Amino acid sequence: MTFAERATVLRRTAEVLRAGSEDLALLLTREMGKPLAEARAEVEKCATACDYYAEHAGDFLADEPVATSADRSWVGYEPVGVVLAVMPWNFPLWQVLRFAAPALMAGNAALLKHSPNTTGCALAVERVLVAAGASEGLFTALVVAEPDVPAVTRRLIDDLRVGAVTITGSERAERAVGSASGDAIKKSVLELGGSDPFVVLADADLPRVAHLAARGRFLNAGQSCISPKRFVVDASVVEEFTRLLVAEVESLTVGDPEAEGTHVGPMAREDLLEGVNRQVEASVPGGATLLAGGERLDRPGTFYAPTVLTDVAPGQVAYDEEIFGPVATVIAADGDDEAVRIANDTRFGLGAGVWTTDPERGVAVARRIRSGAVFINAVVASDVRMPFGGTRASGYGRELAAAGIREFVDVRTWWVLDEPAVTAPASE
DSSP, rough: OHHHHHHHHHHHHHHHHHHHHHHHHOOOOOOOOOOHHHHHHHHHHHHHHHHHHHHHHHHTTTTEEEESSSSEEEEEEEOOSSSEEEEEETTTTTTHHHHHHHHHHTEEEEEEEOOGGGHHHHHHHHHHHHTTTTOTSEEEEEEEOOOGGGHHHHHHHHTEEEEEEEEOOOOOHHHHHHHHHHHHTTTEEEEEHHHHHHOTTTTTTTEEEHHHHHHHHHGHHHHTTSSEEEEETTTTHHHHHHHHHHHHTTOOBBBTTTSSTBOOOOOOOOHHHHHHHHHHHHHHTTTTTEEEEEEEOOOSSOOOEEEESSSSOSEEEHHHSOOOEEEEEEEESHHHHHHHHHTSSSSSSSSSEOOOOOOOHHHHHHHSSSSSEEESSSOOEEEEEBOOOOOOGGEOOBHHHHHHHGGGGGEEEEEESSSSSSSOOOOO
């Protein structure tokens, strides 16, 4: 298919997503628990990504002429074949469409191995694409019994028809997929977790920042790779910031995710709640101070109280590990230099935020923090117009924007002489 023909399918995909937004959002909420308002926003974000790649993919992958001694020479971008994606449950539509839209626009087919608790969302994406005019089998959601996942995934990666692999998930899963991709000599994109620093400098607008900190941390019940997890606050304002943050957290409405006005819904699974609770309970004896939450709520469902821990320091679980749930940790820093040191004191490097009334100071601080993305005076988020990915233990490769679609192509060099060369080329 031409780029124009593929774009027609992607634009129609966006239309189908928007037309079915309410049903898709409700499915998403019922499978993994995020508030319905957030689920609606996720559907719209997927539609936006489809429109974006329909509009720009042809330009991103157009042949690029290069001036050489040849009569004509250019760089071309060609599909790899089949892209295998292993995707997580926390953004079960967005994670899928942000790989599928560019992969399909690049001329590939796609296989999806989704998380077992969001199988309905996986099958829904397949139905949406077929309804939009994609050929049967161009995008296929695989339903695999959990015990069989490692062997099936390895077999798929080894298959010669699979040209690239992308995974978002746990470090354990990514090590397995990354290792298998390396063994098979296949391109791969790995997006792991993050323990993103949210650096509050002494001159920040504390009431505004505390409000955004609470909303950012507890979006999706804190189950996001790029939500701010470590609040690194200048020691001169840490007491006031913490007071404001606790007040904001206590004002959040925890409840039925299908009810309007709910800020925080249940966690996605029982085992995830138990894991977060263990991390909190292990941190307090080590010196962390519990200022809010810290317990399972006494109601049906996997509800964990929005939690704030302060006096967090190295050696505590809350400092050393990523907490993938509704827990905010506050760490005091004695000036900008120490804030940078603490921000970098992690194996991860996905996102980072710096808050200040002096944007240039914020940029200067942020340049010293290692991360795949950095936001000054804004909560870190993915945007289809900007590359997304991490450094260090947060993975490699990029999704979204031009960089994202070029992960799913082969780069080919073209050299054309209108008449045969008279002399042999120089050796390498």
